[in-house]
Amino acid sequence: MRRLFQLFLIVTTAVALAACGGDDAPDSGTDAASGRKLIVYSGRNENLVRPLIDRFAKESGIKVEVRYADTTELTATLLEEGDATPADVFFSQDAGALAALAAEGRLAKLPSGVADDVDQRFVDPGNRFTGVTGRARTFAYDPAEIPAPELPRSIFDVADPKWKGRLGLAPANASFVSHVSALRVEFGDEQVKKFLADLAANEPQLFDSNTLVVQAVAAGEVDLGLVNHYYALNEKSERPDSPVVNAFPEEGAFVNLAGVGILEGAEHRDEADEFVAFLLSQEGQDYFRTETNEYPLVDGADAPTGLPALGELDTIQAPLAELGKDLESSVRFIADAGLA
C-alpha cells in the first residue's frame, strides 16, 4: 500500500510536469487553399497593422500567423530563439531593434531591388532591413494655450527657462532615445549632454509613454509635449474635441522609422519577400498614410493629410547605420542627466 502511494506520487508529479511540457500540438496549419504560410512577429500594435495584414492575406492567399508583443520583448525573444525561431518576418516599431538583430546576424538580406524606391536614408546600408513608415518627432501643443510665434523653433529651445515645468517627455521611450542618438550624430556628444542637463534643470514632467504625454497636453497638465507626430492625430480621431496639434521644430528635427526585416533561414522565404514588397507597395504605403497617419517612405508618396511633406521637414540626415551604433551611450546620457 505504501509502495503504491509512493508510486502514485511520482507518477502524478511526472505527469503534471510532462503536461506542462506541451500537450497541445502547435498549429500545424491546415493552411489556406494555396498551402502557403507566413509567420510574422509584430512589434507594432495589432490595432494599427492588423487590417493591412488581413488585406495581404486575402490578396495573396497566404495564411499569415502574427505574434503581437512589444518591439523590445520580441527582439529579446528573437535573440534567444536564435536560428530555431519560427518567425519569417519581424515588423519593428523602431530602427534600433532591427539594427540589434542585424548586428547579431539574425537578419537575412532583403530581396534586391525591393527597397530601391525607399528614401535611402531609411534603408540599412547592408540591405538587411528597411524602413516602412516614418514617425516625425514633434511638439504636441494646444493652440489656445500657446500662440504660434511663441513655439520653440529649435529642439534646443525647450531647455530655455521660458519652458520651465511646461514640457512633457517620455524619456524611456525608444523614440526619445533614438532622437537623442540623432542629435549626438549631428551636434556632438558635448552639446547633447549639456542640452540634456539644461533640459533636466527645466523640470519637465516625465511620462511612461507618448500617449500619456499627449493626454497630459490635452488635459492642460503640460503645455508642450515632445512626441511622435501621430499621437496628436490619434488622440484627435479617438476624441474629436481634442485640442492638441503638432508643431514641427526647424532645428534638431528627426524622423524615426518603423521597419521590417526577414529572419535568417526563414522557412517561408518567398512569402516573406512578398510581404515586404506589399508593405512598400502603393497599397501598403497608402494604408499607413491614411489609416495610421504615418509618413510613407517610398519616393514621391504624399504626406498624411494636413502634414508637411517629408522633404520639407528640415530633419537630421544622419544615416541609420550611425544611429543604431551606440544607443547605450544615449541611454546613459539621459540617465546621467536625471531624466530616466
Next chain:
Amino acid sequence: MSRFPALRTAAALVALAMVVPLIYLFIRAFQADGSLLWSARMLQMTWDTLRLAVTVTLGSLLIGGGSAWLLERTDVPLRRTLGVAAALPLAVPSYVGALAVVSAFGPQGSAFGIPGLIGFWGAAVVLVLSTYPYVLLITRAALASAELTLESAARTLGSGRWAVLGRAQLPQVRAAVSAASLLSALYVLSDFGAVSILRYGTLTRGIFLQYRSSFDRSAAALIAVVLVGLTLAFIALERLARGPVTPARSANTAADRRVRLGRMTPFAMAALLVPTALGAGVPTIVALGWLNRDGLQGRGTDVLGTAAATSFGLSMAAAVVAVVLCLPVALAAIRRPDWFSRTVETAAQSGYALPGLVVALSLVFMTTRALPFAYQTLGLVVAAYVIRFLPEALASARPSLAAVDPKLTDASRTLGAARWSTARRVTFPLVRGGLVAGGALVFLTAMKELPATLILRPAGVDTLAVRVWTGASEGFYAQAAPAALVLLAVSALALIPAWKVSGSSPKAAVDG
C-alpha cells in the same frame, strides 16, 4: 535511508523544473561585464528595490492581516461579501491599477491631484493594494483552521483581548503571516507595471530598460541575478520569522467566540472597504470612464468571450497543477526538515521575484533547444504560469499542512484506516482551506499575467490581459476598458466559491 524516498524524489523533480529560469540566467550572466555588479547604479537600484519591498510588505501586513482578523475573529456583518470585496484588488493587473491611480490622483487627476504621487509613494501605494490580498487570503485560511480552544482557554484564564491576540492567535498563524509577507516582498521585486508607470527605479525596471536600450541580455541577466540574491535573502529571513508551528488538534469556529465590535462596527467595515475601494473600485470607475468617454466603437469586443474562456482555462489549469506540484515540496519540508528538503523548498521559491519577461525568455531559450515541439503551445503557457506562481500555492499550502497534528493521522492509522483513507478523511479536510486559498492565488495572478503570455502563447490566442494590453499600450483605452472590466468580473466570480471553501471550518468537514 529515508522514510520518504518517493516524496523526496517528487519534491526534487518539482524544484528542478522551478529553477529552469535560474539556469538560464547564470548562463547569460557569465557573459556579462562584471563591473556592472558593483556599479553605483546597481547599488542604487538595489537600495531602491529594498526600500520599496520593505515598505510594501509592512503595508500589506497591516491591511491584509488586519482585514483577515476582522473577518475571522470579529462579528463584523456581511463577512462573505466584505471578504470577497477585500480580496478583489488581487485581480487588478498592477499596470491597470497604476494607470487608474495616476489618472484619478495624478498631478492633474480627474478626482484630485496628490502631490508626490509619482515615484516611491505612488508605487508603494499601488503595490500595497496589489499585494495585501495575498496576506489576507493566506492568513485568513490559517485563522479559519487555527485551534480556538487555545484562544478560549486564554480568555477563560482572564486574558484581555490583546493578550489573546498576542499569546494565542498570533503564534498559531505566525507561519502563515510570514509566508504571506514573503510573497508580498517578492511580488514587489518582480513587478514591472506599477514601477514603470509611476517611474520608480527598481531592479526589475532596470532589467527592462537594459533590454529596451541596448538589447544587452547579459547585462539584464546580471541585474536579474542580483534580484535572485535578494530573493534568497528574503527567503532566509522568512525562515527565521516563521517560528515553530503549533499543530491544530481540533478546530472549531464558533460565532459566539468572535470579538463583539459594537459601536466600532462601522469603522471595521470602513477598514475593510477603503483598500478595496482604492485597489479595485478606482480602476473600475476609471475603466467605466474610458468606456463612457469613448464608447465601445465595436472594436475588439467580439473576441472578449473567447479571450475570457482562454484566460479562465489557462489560469485554472495553472492553479490545479501548481497546487498538486507544491504538495511534495511542502510535505517533504514538513516531514523531514533537513538540508535536503530545505534546499528543495528554497529552490522552488527562488525564481518568484523574477520579472515575467525573464522567465519567458528562459523558457524560450530552453524549449527551442530541448523541447522544440512544445514551443509556443498552450501547455508552455501553463508551464510558465506554474513556474512563476507555484510559490503562491506553496506559501498557502505549507502552513496549513504543517498545522496538521501527526497525532491525528497516527490515530487514524492506528484505528486501522489505510493511508489513503487517512489522507482523505483526516488530512484533506484540515488542509483544504489552505490548498484552495493557494489555488485561488495562482488562478487570480495567472489571470492578469502578461509578459510570458505575450511571448509564449500560440499565435492568435488572446487572453483578457493581452486584450487590455493591446488597447492600453497605444492609448486605445476604449478597447482596453471592456477587457479590463470582464477580467475583474471573471475574477470576482471565481473568488466567491474560493472564499467560501478556503474559510470553511475543517471540523464540519470531518463530521460530514
